Amino acid sequence: MILSLLRQFRQNKSLLVCESDGFYFRASVLVRTGDELVALYHAESQQAAMSESVGEVFSNLKQQGWTGNQAILLSPSVLSALLELPVNPKKPRPIPQMKELVRWEAEPLLAQHTTQWSVGNLLISRGYMTQEQAAAVLDVQRGKPNPAGGLALAEQFSFRRFGELAEELGYITRSQLNVCLAGQDWLKTEDEEIECGWSAQGEVADIPGAYHWLVSCVNKSLLTRWVDLFHQHGVTLTAMYPLTGSSTPLLPEDWQEGVMLELHSSQAMAIYLKHGHIHQQYLAIHPEKSPLDCCLESFHALNIDSDLPVRLALWQPEAGLTSEIKLALGCNNFELLAPTPVSETVSPGMVGAAQHAMLDSGTHLLAQVKPGGPSPAFWQRFEVRLGALIGLLLILILIVETVFYLHAQSLAKKKAELAQQWQLIDKAMRNIKSDIRQVEQRKQELKNKQANYQKAKLRVTFFGESLPRRAELVNAILGVLQQVVTEDVVIDSLDEDPKRVTLMPKPTLPAKQADRVEVESFNLKAWAATETAAQTFIQSMQDALSPWDMTVRDSQVVSRPGPLNLDGFAITMRLVKLRDAKAVKDEVAVP
C-alpha cells in the first residue's frame, strides 16, 4: 500500500511514448488522470534521417505545449522472448548474476532476431522489391545459375553487397537503398553486447525448478544511440519496449487464461496466458505475408486449444481484418482489445507500455529494457538503503533531540520553580532583614537618645545638685571645726588630698558598711594638750558630722610635742562621706 503510494508519487504525470520501426518516428504524450491515461499531444515524422525525424517530432510536441522530459520508446529492435531459467522468482538471484544468465540465453535469440533487419528484408517490407527479386539477388550473390546470366555473373557479383547488387540489377534505386540502410542503422548493430530486462512468470510444467522469465533485450550500442539522440533534444529516454507484445498491460487484471494477439504491420505476436502468467509466445515477422497470415501463423504456432478466449490488439483496426481473423480462428470468445486512448495515432502497444511505465498495471506481463540494466528491487537499491539509513539516523536524532528537549524542559521548569522559591525566600529574608535593620536603627537611635538623656540628666544632677551639696559640705566642715575646737586642741591642717592616711591598717568594716564607698575625704591633723581632749575632739567631730552623713575614719592619737614644745598628743583622722557603691556606680552609668 505504502509502496504503491510512493510509486504513484514518484511516477510522472505525463510521459512521452515514442514508436519507431527505423523508418518512421511518432510520439504521443500520455497523461495520467487517476488510474486512466489520456493522450494529449501527438506528432510523427518520416524523414530520411532518424535524427531529423526525432528533432521534428520533439519540436512539434513542444510547440503543442508539451513541457515534460521523460520518454519511452517502442522499437522492433527490442526482442521479447520467454526463457526457461532455473531461478525461482521467490528467491531472486543478484542482478549481476541474473543478468549473466539472461544474457547467456538471450544473446543467440537476439542475434537470430536481428537477421530480420537485413537490407533484403527491409527492401521487401518497404515494398521496394519483391520476394522473387530478393531471391534472384541472393542467387546471384551465391553464384547459382539463373536466367540473368549464369556463372559469369556469379564470379562478377559473389563479393558484392545485397543492396548494390539489387541496384545494379535494376530492382531498386539508389535512394531506396539509402533509405533502407538509414533505417537499418536504428534496427541492428554489429555490437554483440546487449542490455536486457526481465519479468518472472510461472513455473515450467515439465521441468521442476525451472521458471518462465519474460525477457526484453536490445543491443547496448543501439540503446545508447537512442538515449544520446533523445538527450540531444533535452529528453531522457527511460526505457525501451518491444514494438509488438507491449499490449499485455491492457488485458483485464482478472484475465487468467487466454490468448492475446497483437498485430503491428508485418509483425504478429501471439501470447498465451495461463494462470495469469505468460506461458507461451510467438512472434511472426513476414513482410511479404498478409497480416491475417502472420496472425494465424503466430496463433497456431502456440499449438493450443482453439476454445480459449482471444483478445486482439490491433492498431488502426479495420472491420474486415478483425472479422477475418475471428472467422479464421473460429473462436467464440473473441474481443478487440482497444481501450481508450487507443486511436489512429496511438497504438495499443504504446498505451500498454505507458501503463506499464506509469501505472504499474500488469507489471509482470511486460519487460522493459532500461539504460544501464534493470534496477534492483526497491529495497535492494543502494540509494534506498542509504536513504533508509539516513532516515533511521534522523529518526534516532529526532528521538534523542526529543528526549533532550523534554529533559531540558523539565530541568528548565524545575529551575524556574526553584528560582521562584528562592526569589520568594530571598524577598522574605530581605524584608525581614530590612525590618530588623530598621528596628536596630530605631533601637540605636533610642539608645543614643537615652544616652543623651542620661548625659543631660547627669549634667543637671552634677551641676544642679552635687556641686551645691559640695559647697554646703565645705561650709559645714568649716562650721563644725569652729564649733568643736576647744582651747586644748589646735588644728594643724585640713587637707583634701585623695590619698589615705596609712598610719593604721584599714579597719574591718561591718557588713552593712562594706558596700559603701568614700565619696568625700578630708585629712585632718590636730594637736591636743591631753589625751582626753584628743579623744573628746574625735568624738565631737564624729557627732558633729553625722548629720552630714559623714564619719571619722582612721583616727589616731600619738604622743608628740606640740606648740612651744609642750607635751601633748598628735591627732590624725579622716573625715569621710560614704555612699552606697551601687548608687555611686549607677549615678554615672550611661546606657
Next chain:
Amino acid sequence: MKLSTLSPREQVIVMIVVTVLFLFIYGFFRLTPLLKEQSALNRQITQLERKLAKARVPDEPDEGLESLVRQLEEQEKTLALLQGMSEKVMNSLAPEGSQELKVMISQLASDNKIRIIKNESFLPPATSPLRLHKPQNKKRKQVKPSSAKALPATYNWIQRMAPGTPFYRPMQRLVLHCDYPSLRQFIHQLSSLPWQVTVIRLKIEKLPIQPLRGTTQGLQAELILAL
C-alpha cells in the same frame, strides 16, 4: 561513479562511514554542547537546591517598629524637658574664660581681708583622669576624650571635672593667707556670687609663724575653685 555499481562490501563500508561521520558530526557539534548545556543547568539546579536547603529565614523582630517610634517620640519629649532644665542649670555657670567672675572672687577675698598669694588658672595633672581608674584593668583600652564617661563620685572633684570629662569646668587655684573666720566667711560668700563657684579642693595649714598673744593664728589656704 554510480552508487549502484558498488559491491555489497563497498556499500557496507560506505554506510558505516556515513553512519560514523553522521554520528560524529552530530555528537561533536550538537550533542556535546547540548550535554554541556544540560550539565550546566543541572549544576545551577543543584546550587539552587543547596541555597534553598541552607536558607534560613530570620525571625521577625520581637519589638514592633511602631512601638519603637512611639518610645522615640516619648524619649524626645522627655529629653526636650530635660534640655530646658539643663539650660537653666548651665546658665548658672559662668561663661568660659570669664574674667569678671575672677575679679569678683578677688574682690570678695579683699572684702574679707584675705591676702591672695597666688591666683592662677589650674590645670589638672597631665595624667588623664580617665587613666586613674584604669590600672586595675588588665586590658588597657585607649578611650577617646569625646567618648569619655563621667567618673563616679569615688574620684575626687578635680578628676571628675578635668578636661575631657563631661563635667569639665575651668578651674582657678588660689593660695591665700588669712585667718579662719575670714576664710570661712570668704568660702561662704562664694555661693552668693552671680555665677556658681564651688571649692573642689581645700587645703588649710597653719602658717609656721606663731601668732602674737591676743591675735588669731595665721593660715595658708589653698583652694581650687570650679568656676
